[in-house]
Amino acid sequence: MVLHEGLVKNWLLEPHAQLGYTWSDSHNFKLGTQGEVSNVNGDGVQMRLGARFYGQSTKEGYGVLPFIEANWLYDSSSPEAKINGKHVESDMSKNYIELKVGVNGNLTKSLSSYAQLDSRFGSNNYRQLGAQIGLNYSF
Numbered sequence: 001m002v003l004h005e006g007l008v009k010n011w012l013l014e015p016h017a018q019l020g021y022t023w024s025d026s027h028n029f030k031l032g033t034q035g036e037v038s039n040v041n042g043d044g045v046q047m048r049l050g051a052r053f054y055g056q057s058t059k060e061g062y063g064v065l066p067f068i069e070a071n072w073l074y075d076s077s078s079p080e081a082k083i084n085g086k087h088v089e090s091d092m093s094k095n096y097i098e099l100k101v102g103v104n105g106n107l108t109k110s111l112s113s114y115a116q117l118d119s120r121f122g123s124n125n126y127r128q129l130g131a132q133i134g135l136n137y138s139f
Contacts (some may be wrong), residue, residue, distance in 0.1 A: 008066065009055045018048040022077055026102025035084035044092040050098070057106070093122030112136045
């Protein structure tokens, strides 16, 4: 969805949704002298809903364009296992907020790059901070 059309760049808002399923199946295994792990379970559905606000060049050329993205993530799984016969569960949050900010750059017709900072927040004082940089080459 185009929010603003300009001479040099357009500003767009792109909503998105993603649905996934994780299935885990594990056999019992030994931790050396530490004991044994059995009955590992972590099946569940993951969902992501959000939107990305970004710039798009209106001219054929090269340049760096910013973006910002916000998502709500839901994970229904409850990872758990038995370690030496003792039941252990994850206390991770089921709901997260994810924020991303970064830039995409077109360096040549075939070469582009990106850089972003991202963060996730959830209950139980869950915090995650990350960064990515990359190059894309198209043949």
